[in-house]
Amino acid sequence: MPKIWVYAELNQGRLTTTSLELFTRARELGNVDAVALGPGAVNAAEALGRHGARRVLVNEDAAFAEYVAEPATDCLAALVAQERPDLIMFGFSPDSREVAGRLAARLGTGLISNAMDVEAVNGGFVAKVPYFGGAKVASYRANASPAIVLIRPKSFEISDSGDQAEVIAVSASIGEGSRRARIVDRLEEAADKVKLEDARIVVSGGRGLGGPENFHFVHELADALGGAAGASRAVVDAGWVPYAMQVGQTGKTVRPGVYIAAGISGAMQHTVGMKGSKVIVAINKDRDAPILKMADLGVVGDALKILPKLTEAVKARKGQ
Amino acid sequence: MKIVVTVKQVPDPNSSQGLDPDNTVARDREVVLDPGDECGIEMGLQLKEAHGGEVVLVSMGPERARDAIRKGLSMGADRGILITDDHLAGADALLTARVLAAAIEPESPELVICATESYDGSTGMVPPMLAELLGLPQLTFAKHVEIADGRVTVHRQTEEGYQVVEAATPSLVTVTAGIAEPRYASLKGIMAARSKEVKLFTFTDLGIEQGEPSETVESIIDAEARKSGEVVEDDGAIGVAKIMAVLQAAKVV
Ligand SMILES: Cc1cc2nc3c(=O)[nH]c(=O)nc-3n(C[C@H](O)[C@H](O)[C@H](O)COP(=O)(O)OP(=O)(O)OC[C@H]3O[C@@H](n4cnc5c(N)ncnc54)[C@H](O)[C@@H]3O)c2cc1C
Ligand SMILES: Nc1ncnc2c1ncn2[C@@H]1O[C@H](COP(=O)(O)O)[C@@H](O)[C@H]1O
Numbered sequence: 339m340p341k342i343w344v345y346a347e348l349n350q351g352r353l354t355t356t357s358l359e360l361f362t363r364a365r366e367l368g369n370v371d372a373v374a375l376g377p378g379a380v381n382a383a384e385a386l387g388r389h390g391a392r393r394v395l396v397n398e399d400a401a402f403a404e405y406v407a408e409p410a411t412d413c414l415a416a417l418v419a420q421e422r423p424d425l426i427m428f429g430f431s432p433d434s435r436e437v438a439g440r441l442a443a444r445l446g447t448g449l450i451s452n453a454m455d456v457e458a459v460n461g462g463f464v465a466k467v468p469y470f471g472g473a474k475v476a477s478y479r480a481n482a483s484p485a486i487v488l489i490r491p492k493s494f495e496i497s498d499s500g501d502q503a504e505v506i507a508v509s510a511s512i513g514e515g516s517r518r519a520r521i522v523d524r525l526e527e528a529a530d531k532v533k534l535e536d537a538r539i540v541v542s543g544g545r546g547l548g549g550p551e552n553f554h555f556v557h558e559l560a561d562a563l564g565g566a567a568g569a570s571r572a573v574v575d576a577g578w579v580p581y582a583m584q585v586g587q588t589g590k591t592v593r594p595g596v597y598i599a600a601g602i603s604g605a606m607q608h609t610v611g612m613k614g615s616k617v618i619v620a621i622n623k624d625r626d627a628p629i630l631k632m633a634d635l636g637v638v639g640d641a642l643k644i645l646p647k648l649t650e651a652v653k654a655r656k657g658q
Numbered sequence: 659m660k661i662v663v664t665v666k667q668v669p670d671p672n673s674s675q676g677l678d679p680d681n682t683v684a685r686d687r688e689v690v691l692d693p694g695d696e697c698g699i700e701m702g703l704q705l706k707e708a709h710g711g712e713v714v715l716v717s718m719g720p721e722r723a724r725d726a727i728r729k730g731l732s733m734g735a736d737r738g739i740l741i742t743d744d745h746l747a748g749a750d751a752l753l754t755a756r757v758l759a760a761a762i763e764p765e766s767p768e769l770v771i772c773a774t775e776s777y778d779g780s781t782g783m784v785p786p787m788l789a790e791l792l793g794l795p796q797l798t799f800a801k802h803v804e805i806a807d808g809r810v811t812v813h814r815q816t817e818e819g820y821q822v823v824e825a826a827t828p829s830l831v832t833v834t835a836g837i838a839e840p841r842y843a844s845l846k847g848i849m850a851a852r853s854k855e856v857k858l859f860t861f862t863d864l865g866i867e868q869g870e871p872s873e874t875v876e877s878i879i880d881a882e883a884r885k886s887g888e889v890v891e892d893d894g895a896i897g898v899a900k901i902m903a904v905l906q907a908a909k910v911v
Contacts, residue, residue, distance in 0.1 A: 406795065406796060406797070406798070406823060407796060408795065411790070430781070432799060432817075435782065436786045436796060436798060438783075438786075439785070439786025439787050439790070440786050440787070440789065440790040442783075443752060443755060443787035443788075443790035444790055447752075448750055448751065448871075448873060449751070449752075449783065449872065450873050451781045451783050452781040464876060468881065469878055473880070473881055474881055475878070475880075475881045476875055476878045477878075477879075479873060479876050480873055481871065481872055481873060481874060482872050488781075518795035518825045519797050519823055519825040519829070520823065520824050520825065521814075521821045521822070521823050523821065524816075524818075524819070524822075525819045525821070525822070526819040527818070527819035563910060563911070574836070575835050577836065580819070581815050581817075581834075582817050582819070588774075588775065590817070595910060596904070596905065596908050596910055613884055616908070617904060617908050618884070619904055621897070621901075625889070630886070632883070632886060633889075635887055635888055635890075635900055635901065635904050636886075636887065636888070636889040637889075637890055637892050637897040637901065638890065638891045639891070639892025639897045640892070643892075643894075644897045647898045648897075648898050648901055651898055651902050652902075652911055655911050656911060
């Protein structure tokens with residue numbers, strides 16, 4: 339049986355959802371170990387076991403949470419040398435990808451990033467990656483061992499296997515000079531009441547809204563529907579809304595029951611983050627906008643006129 | 659202070675996209691300096707203006723990537739290094755990072771600036787690999803960068819907000835697209851760029867052995883596309899009515 343590792347990312351002591359998703363596939367590929375580093379690791383072991391880790395390798399050194407990437411790379415590199423896993427799966431998240439990148443360079447193995455799936459084929463591993471902005475899917479075979487694959491959030495459904503893991507304390511192996519890029523402060527920007535990636539309804543706005551002063555139309559509809567507000571990168575880069583709201587390749591991946599895109603053209607880098615939604619509604623002034631070709635319902639019209647009326651209609655109906 | 663900015667030439671994000679029949683990116687596509695790297699250059703120039711020193715652009719790419727470097731030089735960077743080689747087609751992230759590291763190492767910069775990710779579908783793996791190979795700490799996703807007393811401080815964009823991350827120089831920083839509005843090259847800048855040095859290296863010059871690629875493409879197929887649904891022209895009422903019907907069918911209102 340191949341030896342599969344999952345890097346269990348901890349964010350301020352809490353296991354990330356994306357890490358748990360990886361186990362659904364990992365379990366089908368071989369014997370699964372999880373590696374959890376930093377404060378909270380021991381606590382996380384229970385959940386990791388329940389999702390299919392047979393062993394959880396843990397170390398609670400605070401340096402893993404305090405310093406960017408290097409301590410975790412040191413520890414993983416030492417563990418890889420001892421244990422020789424065949425495949426290491428990481429979530430494609432900002433923190434994990436930095437660790438994975440350093441590790442792949444140190445081991446000289448390279449990696450496959452931004453994958454949506456990984457399979458065992460002829461004794462090796464093949465990962466599926468969106469290509470050419472998502473219009474195509476490329477299959478890449480990893481040539482080195484361990485194979486390192488980074489997988490997009492929401493690629494697999496979390497599923498409980500009801501198992502229990504053996505918890506194994508490992509040495510931190512942090513090098514002398516690896517406590518360098520230090521996180522000295524963490525600041526939270528006003529977050530929505532409903533978490534974007536968990537919301538059942540997402541209303542997103544794009545450049546078509548004309549300016550930041552009109553974005554309240556998006557928030558008002560999201561609030562009326564009990565959902566979360568999202569955005570395209572164009573308006574995040576322009577500073578209208580915080581990055582936390584960005585949906586797409588470089589933002590969040592969402593799969594709500596209903597996704598409403600207002601004033602968003604539907605560039606591949608946006609749609610890769612929302613095309614798994616059950617129902618897609620698009621409001622766009624331009625009949626030829628690509629988003630209208632993938633929406634279940636496309637309305638050709640002015641979002642600035644439609645959004646407020648829609649919010650009224652939703653409120654009226656809910657008020658009944 | 660010596661600052662190296664890595665720059666990549668990419669297919670123009672604004673030109674119509676095309677793939678050759680063999681699924682490689684059409685060669686005759688317009689190419690431009692990566693817009694993310696333009697922000698990196700701008701950041702480098704602002705730091706140079708505040709602290710003095712030199713901004714060196716380093717790129718790996720075909721001969722014509724010289725145009726990308728030239729553009730950065732006309733914005734105000736001081737000189738460029740282009741690594742070009744017959745073997746660079748299909749270079750993966752690790753080989754790219756090894757090549758860039760070999761070219762940057764002798765420069766001993768205090769700061770290396772990269773974009774968080776490139777515009778042509780790559781996923782930001784080169785910078786952490788480069789940091790590892792150069793033995794530098796990495797301060798990533800920066801939406802704000804400051805240098806004082808041999809320390810670099812960045813605001814690192816996160817899903818919740820941002821972190822303040824600090825390290826001593828030398829360090830590698832990756833910048834987000836929102837960090838700084840790239841300046842336009844002035845006519846004077848464009849003229850001056852013509853006489854600025856762009857050094858050319860091959861893999862052999864840098865002692866790089868290509869080795870086996872870390873991954874092999876097995877197949878490329880069309881992605882499953884969503885079926886297009888109904889499209890209606892709003893007349894002031896039908897848009898809202900249709901959307902309400904969808905929301906009701908989905909049982910969310
Ligand atoms: C490497 C890379 C990563 C990227 N990552 C992401 C990502 O994570 N997320 C993302 O979203 N993008 C991402 N992008 C950017 C993406 O390519 C697009 O540029 C972006 O999604 C466009 O945003 P937009 O649709 O809001 O703006 P535009 O493309 O400018 O579209 C605006 C739309 O609004 C319509 N419109 C105008 N006025 C109105 C009106 N009054 N009512 C209704 N409609 C109107 C227009 O017809 C148009 O279709 C990425 C790009 C690259 C290269
Ligand atoms: N061939 C290259 N030449 C110079 N810099 C590069 C090259 N490839 C990647 N980079 C740098 O790394 C950043 C992220 O690229 P990537 O890892 O390809 O997404 C780019 O924006 C550049 O700053």
